[in-house]
Amino acid sequence: MSERGSFGTKIGVILATAGSAVGLGNIWRFPYLTGQDGGAAFLLVYLVSILILGIPGMVAEFIVGRHGASNAARAYYQLGGRWWSLIGYMGAVTSMIILGFYAVVAGWCLQYLVVSLLGGIHGDPAYVAAYFKNFSSDPVKPLLWTVAFIVLTHLVVIRGVRKGIEKFSNMLMPTLFILLLIIVVASCLLPGAGKGIAFLFKPDFSKIDSNVLLDALGQSFFSLSLGTACLCTYASYFSRQTNLSQSALQIAGIDTFIAVLAGLMIFPAAFSVGVRPDSGPSLIFITLPNVFQQAFSPALGYIISVLFYALLALAALTSTISMHEIGTAMFYEELHISRKKGAIMETLVCVTIGVLCSLSCGAADISLFGKTFLECCDYLTSNILLPLGSFFTCILIGWVVPKRIVRDEFTNWGTVRGRFYAVWLFIIRFVSPVCILAVFLHQLGIL
Numbered sequence: 001m002s003e004r005g006s007f008g009t010k011i012g013v014i015l016a017t018a019g020s021a022v023g024l025g026n027i028w029r030f031p032y033l034t035g036q037d038g039g040a041a042f043l044l045v046y047l048v049s050i051l052i053l054g055i056p057g058m059v060a061e062f063i064v065g066r067h068g069a070s071n072a073a074r075a076y077y078q079l080g081g082r083w084w085s086l087i088g089y090m091g092a093v094t095s096m097i098i099l100g101f102y103a104v105v106a107g108w109c110l111q112y113l114v115v116s117l118l119g120g121i122h123g124d125p126a127y128v129a130a131y132f133k134n135f136s137s138d139p140v141k142p143l144l145w146t147v148a149f150i151v152l153t154h155l156v157v158i159r160g161v162r163k164g165i166e167k168f169s170n171m172l173m174p175t176l177f178i179l180l181l182i183i184v185v186a187s188c189l190l191p192g193a194g195k196g197i198a199f200l201f202k203p204d205f206s207k208i209d210s211n212v213l214l215d216a217l218g219q220s221f222f223s224l225s226l227g228t229a230c231l232c233t234y235a236s237y238f239s240r241q242t243n244l245s246q247s248a249l250q251i252a253g254i255d256t257f258i259a260v261l262a263g264l265m266i267f268p269a270a271f272s273v274g275v276r277p278d279s280g281p282s283l284i285f286i287t288l289p290n291v292f293q294q295a296f297s298p299a300l301g302y303i304i305s306v307l308f309y310a311l312l313a314l315a316a317l318t319s320t321i322s323m324h325e326i327g328t329a330m331f332y333e334e335l336h337i338s339r340k341k342g343a344i345m346e347t348l349v350c351v352t353i354g355v356l357c358s359l360s361c362g363a364a365d366i367s368l369f370g371k372t373f374l375e376c377c378d379y380l381t382s383n384i385l386l387p388l389g390s391f392f393t394c395i396l397i398g399w400v401v402p403k404r405i406v407r408d409e410f411t412n413w414g415t416v417r418g419r420f421y422a423v424w425l426f427i428i429r430f431v432s433p434v435c436i437l438a439v440f441l442h443q444l445g446i447l
């Protein structure tokens, strides 16, 4: 236990956890799903899901982690017994799968960063699309970037909690925010940007169907890093003074704000040059390079595209650090090995998954149910494993753990006012489990 460490400052807690939450989920996944699932209608369901399922769920996971002060499997074990440790293990496996495919997309960002620095991708829309297809289906290049990204993450994680995770997040998060704001302003000032803003904020309710519901639910969990034991692991480094509900609110607030900003960065620019935003995962790699060269002067386009891909890589790094930490903490504490060795094991597993995901994008035919292996990993984790993880955490906290423990953690042993305690508990016991189940059953066609 001597290697555990903790976060040093209150702002460190918020920035590191927000650093985990803010990532490709906000800037890659949120815009492409919003573009695909009907714009403002999706945003609306997403916001509701953050508010009534996401934030209460975060508090529940924080409670498990801070109470356990250990890796996720042991933390769940301490509160619920042997069977519940499976939820911690499931979280670790989920985060390994996410890290695998996430690193592929993060690797694409690195390639696009380098290409942007060297002068960008110039040509008509067909050329830009072909460039992405050729690059992502190359057997070597994207694979090397994927491995490089996981190794980069590894190097931060082995520095430990305070010197590694906290220090990097404190530096990266504010930089990220400033870069994002610059691009939003540039995008919203383009002629015809209004259509993109309307797409994001004027809902067409007829667009809401069971797919939109499940996508929004999955995306809200993915974006908050909920249901992977990530929040539980970070909360194990919180102090007794950390106000759990306030932290959850602040982190969810930052995360949602950044997602909306990402929307404001992409949709106005896309609509301004008449590009449809429904191209899916390739949105930011095909649509945006087009947008950058059509919408801005060459010099401005150069600066903006370099900033954009740098921003994405930074955001991805603070998230991959948190995913890596879940498995690392579990390996070294459960197997009684050094933190370094634990990190190496985690890296090896994630590199294997990452390599398969990368190859599945064209270099090799690795597909299931008509989806590439990468898309399968994305769907399986976001739309199934994360909601399941959160569902069981709610059951554990709402129904299994003695109320005294839950209340003590929520109110920091009576030192902060637990004004929302009753409402929160009601949500955790009834609303969250019922909503998650209902969305699942609806998707399966049973409800």
Ligand code: PHE
Residues within 6 Å of the ligand: 020, 021, 022, 023, 024, 025, 026, 095, 098, 222, 223, 224, 225, 226, 228, 230, 319, 320, 322, 323
């Ligand atoms: N929340 C991160 C994002 O939005 C992704 C993530 C998921 C991080 C699960 C940790 C655990 O990009």
